[in-house]
Amino acid sequence: MINNINILELIRPSLQMDGGDVQFIDFDEKSGLLKVELMGHCAHCPMSAVTLKQGIEAEIKKSVPQVNEVKAVQM
Template sequence: MKEEVAKIIDKIRPSLQADGGDVKLVDVDDEKGIVKVKLLGACQGCPMSTMTIKNGIERVLKEKVPGVKEVKPV
């Protein structure tokens, strides 16, 4: 599952980079379906970062990768 998640994050990354941010895949827990990511650059500490993770990254990963249940920031 980690490879699938990494591929999708690579597709999401340009959108974040266009706004001066980035995302790094930290860990994938296959058993629990939890993906941990770290927001970088302008995304780090941004008041909209929770929405970026939940409404952006998490939504796309749930649609594209079976087994993903949640995305958490680290």
């Protein structure tokens, strides 16, 4: 159903301004878990958990109701 989360393309520019980025990894339709990889400065930033939950997850949930949670994974 969801092969790619296009809303990430709207979020990426603000992360890129600070030297970071985010990439779609996987989406589990049953659980609603979206896995993303934080890259660049976002990968090691002490505020990355806040960025993930209050920024990325909040924006995605507004546009994609099938997403229940966004989790960062390292590839």
